[in-house]
Structures are given as C-alpha cells and as structure tokens.
Amino acid sequence: MGNPGEPARDPSAGRLVSLDAFRGFAIASMVLVNNPGDWGHIYAPLEHAKWNGWTFTDWIFPFFLFICGVAMAFSLGRRASAGASRQALVLGTVRRAAIVFAIGLALNFIPAFDPATVRIPGVLQRIGLCIALAAPLVVFLDWRGQLASIIALFAAYTVVMLLVPVPDVHGTVGAGILEPGRDAGAFIDRLLLDGHLWAQSKTWDPEGLMSTLPAIGTLLFGVLTGTWLKGDRPPIKKTVAMAFAGVIALLVGELLDATLMPINKSLWTISYAVFMTGWALLVLAAFHWLIDTAPSARVRERARAALLPFTIYGMNALFLFALSSLIAKILGAVKVDGRSLKAALYAPLEALPIGAVNSSLVFAILFNLVIFAVAWFMWRRRWFITV
Numbered sequence: 001m002g003n004p005g006e007p008a009r010d011p012s013a014g015r016l017v018s019l020d021a022f023r024g025f026a027i028a029s030m031v032l033v034n035n036p037g038d039w040g041h042i043y044a045p046l047e048h049a050k051w052n053g054w055t056f057t058d059w060i061f062p063f064f065l066f067i068c069g070v071a072m073a074f075s076l077g078r079r080a081s082a083g084a085s086r087q088a089l090v091l092g093t094v095r096r097a098a099i100v101f102a103i104g105l106a107l108n109f110i111p112a113f114d115p116a117t118v119r120i121p122g123v124l125q126r127i128g129l130c131i132a133l134a135a136p137l138v139v140f141l142d143w144r145g146q147l148a149s150i151i152a153l154f155a156a157y158t159v160v161m162l163l164v165p166v167p168d169v170h171g172t173v174g175a176g177i178l179e180p181g182r183d184a185g186a187f188i189d190r191l192l193l194d195g196h197l198w199a200q201s202k203t204w205d206p207e208g209l210m211s212t213l214p215a216i217g218t219l220l221f222g223v224l225t226g227t228w229l230k231g232d233r234p235p236i237k238k239t240v241a242m243a244f245a246g247v248i249a250l251l252v253g254e255l256l257d258a259t260l261m262p263i264n265k266s267l268w269t270i271s272y273a274v275f276m277t278g279w280a281l282l283v284l285a286a287f288h289w290l291i292d293t294a295p296s297a298r299v300r301e302r303a304r305a306a307l308l309p310f311t312i313y314g315m316n317a318l319f320l321f322a323l324s325s326l327i328a329k330i331l332g333a334v335k336v337d338g339r340s341l342k343a344a345l346y347a348p349l350e351a352l353p354i355g356a357v358n359s360s361l362v363f364a365i366l367f368n369l370v371i372f373a374v375a376w377f378m379w380r381r382r383w384f385i386t387v
Contacts, residue, residue, distance in 0.1 A: 016229070018291040019070055021307045022284050024314030026063040031324045031371050033057045037346040037363030041356040046364075051180065052262040054272070061123065061265070062218050062276035063283070064317075065130055069222020070229070070284070072131070072138055077230060086139050093135040099387045100318065101128030107325050111333035120196040121189075121207035124322065129212055130219045138223050146224060150217040154270045157213040160184050161269075162261065169203045178261060178269075185210030185267060204266075211268035218268075221249075221277040225284070235293040242285040249278030312379045313372060319385040324371050 033046045045056040076089055084092075104124025137149045161184050165175040168182035169190075177183060186204035189197055197205040229238055253263065253275025261269045290303035304311075313320065331342035349359045349366075378384070 016074065016292075017304065017311055018284070018287040019067065019074075020314035021291060021310040022287045022314070023064070023067045023071075023317045024310035024312065025283070025287075026060055026067060027317045027321055028310060028313050028368060028372070029056075030060045030064070030321060031368050032364050033060065035324065035328055035364050035367040037349055037360035038356060041360045043357055043361060046361070048265055051266065052264050054263055054265065054275070058265045058272075059276065059279055061126075062215075062273065063280050065127065065215060065218045066222035066225070066277060066280040066284075068127060068131060069134070069219040069224075070226035071222075072134070072219075073223045073226025073230060076138060089139045090135045093139075094132045096387045097128040097132035097135070099128075100131070101125050103322055104128065107322065107329065110326070110329045117195060119198060119205075120193055121198070121205045121209075123207060124318075126207045126212060126215060127318075130216045133212075134216050134219050134223070137220065143224055143227055146220050150220050153213045153217045153220075154273070157210065158260070158270060160210060161267070178264065178267060180204060180266075183267060206266040211266075214268045214270050214273040217270070218273045218277060221273075222280070225281065229288075235288075236295075239285050239289045239293045242281045242288065246278045246281030246285060249274050249281060251278075253278055309372065313375050316375060316378050316383070316385050318387070320371055320375055323374065324367070327371075328367075 036042050036046070047055060048057050049055050072093070076093070079089055079092075080086075101124065104122040104127075105118070105120065107124070108119045108122055137146055141149065161178065162176040164184050165173050166184045166187035167173050168177065168187070172182075174182070175184075180186070181201065181203035183204070185208050188210050189205050189208040190203060192209065193205070197203070197208075225242065228241065231238070233241075253271050253273075256269075256271035256274060257263045261267075261271055263269060263272045263275050265272055287307070291300060291307065294300050294303065328342075331345070332340050334341040336344045346359075346363050349363050350356070352359055352362075354362070
C-alpha cells in the first residue's frame with residue numbers, strides 16, 4: 001500500500017493509484033453516457049450541453065486528456081531516467097499515439113466499411129493527435145516552455161476563430177461567428193475533411209482539426225500537473241496546491257466565458273479548456289487526498305477499498321473504452337426479428353413501469369456493469385493492455 005503520506009502505487013503496474021482511480025472514474029462515466037437505452041430519453045446531466053454551457057457529461061473527455069498528460073509526465077520521466085534518448089521518447093510516444101488513432105479510425109468503419117464516407121475524426125483520434133503533437137513539447141521543453149506552448153496554442157486558436165473571416169455553410173462570409181457550422185473551425189473541417197465529418201451534422205465535427213489546438217492545451221495542463229506531482233514537496237502540499245490551482249482555473253474559465261468566448265465543448269473553446277482543467281484539478285486533488293495524503297491511515301485504506309472499482313477500470317482504460325464502443329456498434333448493427341440486437345435487449349427494460357428515462361438509465365448502468373466485469377476479470381488475471 002505504500003508508506004503513510006507517500007503516493008500509493010499498485011505493485012503490479014508501478015502506477016499512481018489515485019491517477020488510475022481518476023482515470024477509471026472518467027472511463028466509467030464515458031461508458032455510462034455513451035450507452036443509454038434510448039437516446040431520446042436521457043437525464044439532462046448525462047447529455048452534452050446543446051451548444052454553449054456545460055453538463056457533467058462535458059467533464060469527461062477533457063478529464064481523460066488531462067489524465068493522459070499527467071501520465072505522460074510520469075512515463076516519459078521514468079523512461080528518460082532509464083536512459084532513453086529524447087528522440088526515442090518522441091518516436092515511441094508518436095508510435096503509440098498512431099496506434100490509438102488507428103484503433104479509433106477502425107471503429108468508425110463499423111458497421112459499414114466505406115472509405116468514401118467514413119468519419120475520420122473521433123474521440124480516440126483526438127487523443128492520439130493530442131499525444132503525438134504534445135510529445136516533442138513535453139520531451140524538449142521544461143515547464144516554462146510547456147506553459148508558453150499552451151498560451152501560443154490558445155492565442156492561435158483565438159485569432160483564427162474570432163478574427164479570420166470564412167464562409168459558412170450558406171456561403172456568407174464573417175469572422176467570430178461561433179455557431180454550429182458557421183465558425184472558422186467548421187470551415188477548415190469542410191475544406192480538408194468534407195464527406196468525412198460527424199454524420200449528425202455533416203458540416204462540422206466536435207472533434208475537428210481546429211479545436212484540437214486547445215485540446216492539446218488541456219493535455220499539457222495535465223503534463224504540468226504531473227510534473228508538480230513528481231516533485232519532492234510534501235504530498236499534502238501537492239494536494240492543496242492542485243485544489244487551489246483548480247479554483248483559480250475555474251475563475252479564469254468563467255472570466256474567459258464572459259469576456260472572450262463561451263464555454264463550449266463542441267468548439268473546445270479556450271474558456272472550456274481552462275474551466276474543465278479547473279474541475280480536473282479539483283477532482284484529482286480529491287482522489288489524491290483520499291487515497292494518498294489523508295492524515296488518517298484508516299481514511300486512506302477505506303478510500304482505496306471504496307474506489308477500487310474505479311482503479312480496476314483505470315488499469316485498462318483505453319482498451320475498455322474501445323471494447324465498449326465495439327460492443328455498442330455490434331449491438332446496433334446485428335438485427336433480430338427486424339430490429340437491432342440492442343433494441344431487443346432493451347425491450348424488457350423499456351416495458352418496466354419506471355418511466356422511459358429511468359429504463360434508459362438502467363440499460364446504461366447494466367452495460368457499464370458488463371464492461372466492468374471484463375475489467376475485473378482482466379485485473380484479477382493481471383492483464384494490463386497498453387499501447
């Protein structure tokens with residue numbers, strides 16, 4: 001379990017347990033919100049904000065990118081200490097990021113293998129791009145250079161989104177129009193990826209190219225946090241500093257929302273990136289305090305036991321997310337008596353006298369429990385899949 005006051009690590013994986021628990025929380029939440037029984041009946045917090053604003057669901061993706069950044073700081077630091085060259089660190093990270101991107105793209109070919117219309121962006125694709133593009137910044141720059149890179153990425157995004165005039169879907173030219181399909185990012189996506197965008201819009205993509213810039217900033221905020229956690233400061237000081245930085249980030253995010261551009265997940269605006277980093281810092285600080293730095297050993301032991309399901313989830317996070325996506329696609333593609341396998345499985349729940357929204361939520365919870373069963377089996381067998 002580790003010594004009192006010291007970061008607790010799983011002896012089989014050599015990883016920070018509080019980070020694995022936070023990662024597991026993010027993935028379990030992602031699986032929950034991605035798999036309702038009926039997309040027409042969902043509790044509001046389990047849906048993305050329609051456009052501007054945020055919900056619980058809008059926490060999840062930036063949380064995972066932030067976590068990727070924290071993990072990069074630890075993993076690259078360990079490999080550098082083991083003697084890996086900077087070039088090897090960058091190339092190895094880019095290679096793994098390419099695998100993540102390829103897995104996401106492959107999932108988009110299911111159920112219809114059609115290169116002419118396949119969606120190229122996606123969640124795993126964005127994760128891969130952010131990791132690959134951040135790798136040289138993490139390897140070759142210190143924390144000051146990484147912070148300057150975040151500012152530069154945010155500035156470039158802001159200039160393009162607010163000042164560069166572009167034609168919208170109707171051919172009207174304008175600058176700074178942050179509406180669906182009318183912003184500069186949507187224009188760039190149509191210019192470079194026309195016919196390969198999100199099927200529900202076709203004219204813009206929530207994981208588009210332009211919004212990848214501030215998303216890299218979200219990951220780099222995680223890298224800075226990981227660098228702080230690796231330091232020699234007392235563990236409780238690290239936790240308090242994360243919580244304080246989280247509050248500051250929330251306030252800055254709100255200020256940017258009010259003065260520059262709205263909090264918007266689909267555009268991954270800089271206000272959204274900063275605001276969600278604030279929440280990520282606060283949630284990680286809570287996990288870190290409960291698992292690693294609480295003064296009472298009894299509190300730490302109970303927290304580790306209570307949060308063990310999240311830790312188990314977090315040990316194979318990317319694999320489990322990809323598996324859940326694959327299963328969901330199969331359930332939608334396979335037909336049984338003229339309806340999808342998902343509809344057939346959902347029908348008994350839909351018939352329960354608990355309301356459509358509750359039936360939909362029960363399906364999502366049961367789906368999550370199936371994925372957790374896989375996670376638990378892999379954890380018991382000590383199967384940890386990494387790329």
